[in-house]
Amino acid sequence: MALRESGEDYLESIYVLSERQGIVRSIDVAEYLGVTKASVSKAMATLESNGYVEMGKRDVHLTECGLEVARQMWERHCFFVGLLEDAGVSAEVASQEGCHMEHCLSEESFEKLRAMLGREDVAGPTTEA
Amino acid sequence: MALRESGEDYLESIYVLSERQGIVRSIDVAEYLGVTKASVSKAMATLESNGYVEMGKRDVHLTECGLEVARQMWERHCFFVGLLEDAGVSAEVASQEGCHMEHCLSEESFEKLRAMLGREDVAGPTTEA
DNA sequence: ACGTTTTGTGAAACACGGCTAACTTTTAGA
DNA sequence: TCTAAAAGTTAGCCGTGTTTCACAAAACGT
Numbered sequence: 001m002a003l004r005e006s007g008e009d010y011l012e013s014i015y016v017l018s019e020r021q022g023i024v025r026s027i028d029v030a031e032y033l034g035v036t037k038a039s040v041s042k043a044m045a046t047l048e049s050n051g052y053v054e055m056g057k058r059d060v061h062l063t064e065c066g067l068e069v070a071r072q073m074w075e076r077h078c079f080f081v082g083l084l085e086d087a088g089v090s091a092e093v094a095s096q097e098g099c100h101m102e103h104c105l106s107e108e109s110f111e112k113l114r115a116m117l118g119r120e121d122v123a124g125p126t127t128e129a
Numbered sequence: 130m131a132l133r134e135s136g137e138d139y140l141e142s143i144y145v146l147s148e149r150q151g152i153v154r155s156i157d158v159a160e161y162l163g164v165t166k167a168s169v170s171k172a173m174a175t176l177e178s179n180g181y182v183e184m185g186k187r188d189v190h191l192t193e194c195g196l197e198v199a200r201q202m203w204e205r206h207c208f209f210v211g212l213l214e215d216a217g218v219s220a221e222v223a224s225q226e227g228c229h230m231e232h233c234l235s236e237e238s239f240e241k242l243r244a245m246l247g248r249e250d251v252a253g254p255t256t257e258a
Numbered sequence: 259a260c261g262t263t264t265t266g267t268g269a270a271a272c273a274c275g276g277c278t279a280a281c282t283t284t285t286a287g288a
Numbered sequence: 289t290c291t292a293a294a295a296g297t298t299a300g301c302c303g304t305g306t307t308t309c310a311c312a313a314a315a316c317g318t
Contacts, residue, residue, distance in 0.1 A: 006276090088245070
């Protein structure tokens with residue numbers, strides 16, 4: 001409910017980092033996203049109160065609900081980044097811009113677009129920078 | 130400079146409305162975008178001070194600079210809406226979601242994407258709802 | 259020409275999402 | 289173990305872009 005673009009970004013980064021390193025701390029998220037730890041702290045409080053994450057003593061992890069959103073965002077991220085790279089956009093720019101495109105579509109529209117463009121599924125989060 | 134997503138939306142709507150009806154007033158923009166006239170008033174003040182629009186007694190029009198941005202946004206809008214419609218998304222949803230996608234890409238990336246997907250140019254603003 | 263309706267503006271408030279700064283708590287090294 | 293560094297939190301601020309409400313100014317019908 002009421003999940004904004006920035007909230008989706010936080011969930012996605014927790015997902016990617018947890019695949020990459022297991023335990024995820026706020027500071028990892030802050031570094032990954034390039035925001036301050038204060039921003040992460042604030043965002044985590046909101047996400048927790050909405051049931052997307054749970055905070056341990058010194059780690060954060062996704063709830064089932066948060067994981068679902070995060071996976072979906074990551075899937076879209078890979079899709080758009082791959083699409084842009086195939087179009088000739090540099091990996092760095094594609095990643096930056098794909099980050100925004102991934103929040104624009106409903107689930108239904110995204111599936112239709114993917115079906116039409118017929119791209120193969122890409123590998124998991126550990127393959128990305 | 131420093132044109133945000135909302136600023137681009139305002140410029141685009143002025144462009145579309147001017148093609149459709151000639152003279153554009155603040156209230157037309159407000160209705161088109163679904164915001165209050167106070168919001169339009171504020172936004173127009175900013176856009177005018179940045180040289181994107183000029184305000185007459187009771188109308189708004191784009192400067193050359195504003196027109197360039199607006200045309201570019203409209204072009205992208207049509208591109209993404211067409212893409213989504215071809216994928217099977219309803220016209221209404223495609224229009225809503227295309228509205229967001231059009232702000233995600235740099236000029237360069239957009240051109241590359243368009244070249245790869247090889248879509249034909251679409252008609253002008255008067256063909257849209 | 260007058261009054262009503264429509265349109266535009268200004269002030270104050272809010273939500274959001276970021277920041278810094280100061281503080282607390284935890285971790286970890288010597 | 290004790291102290292210093294790292295991590296997390298809290299409070300307060302800022303910029304953006306909305307809103308509502310009150311008001312001003314223009315347009316229009318009769």
